[in-house]
Amino acid sequence: MMKKNIARYVLGALVADGDALCLLGPAPLTRLGLVTRVHGRAVELVDLGVEADEFVVVLSGREERFWVDLLALWMLGAKPICLEPDVADDHGDNVLEITDVRRICATGVEVPASLDGLTPLPDSSQSAPTAASLREMPWVSPDDQPDIAGLIFTSGTTGLPKGVTLTHEQLVMNALATRDRLRLRPTDRLMIATPFRFISSISHMIVTLMCGASFHGVESKLMIKDLMTELASQQITAFGGSPFHVQFVAMAGTERLPNLRWVMSSGDHLPVATIDTLQTAFPDIELHVVYGMAEMGGRICSLPVDALSRKMGAVGLPISGIELDIYDEDGLISRPGEIGEIYVDGPYRFSGYLARPDANAEVLSDRGFRTGDKGYRDEDGYLFLAGRSDAVFKRSGLKVSTQVITDELKTLEMISDAFVRSAPDQMEGHVPVAYVVPNGEFDRVDTVRALRDRLAANHIPARFVVLPSIPRTGSGKVDRRALDALVNSLENTP
Amino acid sequence: MKEKIRSLVINSLAIDNSIADDAALFSSGLLDSLSAVQLLFTLNDDLGMSLSPLDVALDDFDTINSIVSTVERFS
Numbered sequence: 241m242m243k244k245n246i247a248r249y250v251l252g253a254l255v256a257d258g259d260a261l262c263l264l265g266p267a268p269l270t271r272l273g274l275v276t277r278v279h280g281r282a283v284e285l286v287d288l289g290v291e292a293d294e295f296v297v298v299l300s301g302r303e304e305r306f307w308v309d310l311l312a313l314w315m316l317g318a319k320p321i322c323l324e325p326d327v328a329d330d331h332g333d334n335v336l337e338i339t340d341v342r343r344i345c346a347t348g349v350e351v352p353a354s355l356d357g358l359t360p361l362p363d364s365s366q367s368a369p370t371a372a373s374l375r376e377m378p379w380v381s382p383d384d385q386p387d388i389a390g391l392i393f394t395s396g397t398t399g400l401p402k403g404v405t406l407t408h409e410q411l412v413m414n415a416l417a418t419r420d421r422l423r424l425r426p427t428d429r430l431m432i433a434t435p436f437r438f439i440s441s442i443s444h445m446i447v448t449l450m451c452g453a454s455f456h457g458v459e460s461k462l463m464i465k466d467l468m469t470e471l472a473s474q475q476i477t478a479f480g481g482s483p484f485h486v487q488f489v490a491m492a493g494t495e496r497l498p499n500l501r502w503v504m505s506s507g508d509h510l511p512v513a514t515i516d517t518l519q520t521a522f523p524d525i526e527l528h529v530v531y532g533m534a535e536m537g538g539r540i541c542s543l544p545v546d547a548l549s550r551k552m553g554a555v556g557l558p559i560s561g562i563e564l565d566i567y568d569e570d571g572l573i574s575r576p577g578e579i580g581e582i583y584v585d586g587p588y589r590f591s592g593y594l595a596r597p598d599a600n601a602e603v604l605s606d607r608g609f610r611t612g613d614k615g616y617r618d619e620d621g622y623l624f625l626a627g628r629s630d631a632v633f634k635r636s637g638l639k640v641s642t643q644v645i646t647d648e649l650k651t652l653e654m655i656s657d658a659f660v661r662s663a664p665d666q667m668e669g670h671v672p673v674a675y676v677v678p679n680g681e682f683d684r685v686d687t688v689r690a691l692r693d694r695l696a697a698n699h700i701p702a703r704f705v706v707l708p709s710i711p712r713t714g715s716g717k718v719d720r721r722a723l724d725a726l727v728n729s730l731e732n733t734p
Numbered sequence: 735m736k737e738k739i740r741s742l743v744i745n746s747l748a749i750d751n752s753i754a755d756d757a758a759l760f761s762s763g764l765l766d767s768l769s770a771v772q773l774l775f776t777l778n779d780d781l782g783m784s785l786s787p788l789d790v791a792l793d794d795f796d797t798i799n800s801i802v803s804t805v806e807r808f809s
Contacts, residue, residue, distance in 0.1 A: 461760065463770055463795060464787035484768065492788055636768055688748030697766050
């Protein structure tokens with residue numbers, strides 16, 4: 241049986257109606273334009289010596305060049321490693337350590353220091369001289385095509401990002417199952433505002449093009465107004481973003497976004513208030529709530545549009561091919577309504593993080609993949625998320641580790657003791673709140689400045705609560721009830 | 735007014751006191767869109783403004799100078 245190749249599925253969907261746009265942005269490409277660019281790039285990469293089963297770093301931040309490189313490398317059976325141009329030194333060093341990568345696609349951006357020993361694969365952005373058929377392109381033979389399609393890294397909340405080894409089969413099958421749920425039309429223009437190197441962007445590029453629709457990926461950090469301007473100027477009909485973005489789309493309304501008919505919310509719980517605002521502002525909007533992870537090749541669940549009103553707050557039902565179970569503390573599958581840990585399995589499940597046996601042992605078992613998320617299923621099988629199993633939560637769709645923040649606070653000379661936990665926030669979903677015992681007078685500005693040197697922006701505490709001490713049990717763990725009582729007593733003290 | 739706004743920006747975002755008035759705050763990657771929204775709400779609260787994130791583009795908010803101009807324009 242022919243091995244699945246992602247590039248075949250994507251390019252195969254572009255063979256008809258060659259003048260139709262498929263990639264939007266500063267350098268838009270028609271279907272024919274993308275096919276010939278990918279063909280030309282693949283020929284160029286062959287001339288540069290790229291071989292099947294070879295890892296190649298592909299840097300994002302390069303607009304359409306990233307997608308052209310990805311598809312061309314897949315065509316050749318090479319394995320793209322998707323990284324950001326400002327990759328941290330230790331992450332870059334780790335990539336070199338765990339793979340035998342020798343080359344890099346980086347035309348258009350500066351190569352980070354840790355990767356400057358890799359040989360560049362310059363991109364002349366030439367299309368193929370003729371509009372060749374798909375059969376004439378330098379496809380990897382089935383015998384030479386590796387199972388692994390490349391490496392996509394997790395966000396790396398604690399420690400180094402982990403390399404998720406995805407297969408062509410996994411990405412294609414997840415995309416097909418997701419396509420069936422999302423109901424995109426060939427006339428749609430989908431915009432995703434997340435870095436290209438993440439599974440969210442990659443899988444939705446695949447799904448969008450397989451639907452015959454146009455994809456607009458935006459990586460630059462946009463102010464909200466600029467995001468709305470981009471949505472309007474590109475006549476976007478379908479937008480996918482975090483609940484943080486969706487709330488502002490809802491505020492913008494049909495006057496600013498007359499073409500918008502479809503919104504997808506992912507990455508975190510979508511507040512009911514935001515859903516109400518969105519449906520009021522866009523009476524005919526098609527709202528999709530989705531839940532997914534790179535380790536499962538993209539999406540895990542989606543909420544059918546017609547179930548939105550009766551399953552408010554749910555992230556939906558597993559997509560075709562996903563097996564999902566909830567386990568309680570005793571290891572038994574929880575009954576409907578009971579909160580437990582979410583495990584997923586099925587043919588899309590990754591085989592493990594590259595060179596991370598310790599991490600794999602923690603998350604892979606005969607139960608499947610341990611997502612680290614908590615949730616419950618109702619009687620109809622709809623999944624509702626209920627936070628994280630560990631001290632990690634989502635802030636505007638991005639993971640935050642309370643332990644990482646706590647550890648950094650404790651390294652500061654100005655802090656004697658610290659404890660961090662999440663608190664609900666109307667705008668961001670949840671935010672980190674730091675309870676601190678300062679050495680001397682507490683200075684919020686100095687503390688935040690010190691943390692900013694060490695932590696990602698989303699790990700900076702939204703609030704600080706100054707305490708005389710942090711109540712702990714005999715074993716040293718924070719006594720949360722005593723903490724709450726202490727905080728309450730201080731708030732009520734005149 | 736400028737000094738007050740400068741002080742609000744520096745304290746709210748906890749950036750260095752010595753930052754230049756024309757230094758890029760967001761396009762440089764120093765801060766993200768979420769920080770921008772939070773700063774906007776702080777300015778609204780402290781200055782009695784009603785700025786909406788939908789009304790403020792990058793050019794309006796990327797430097798202390800541009801923030802001052804924007805506040806004065808919307809006042």
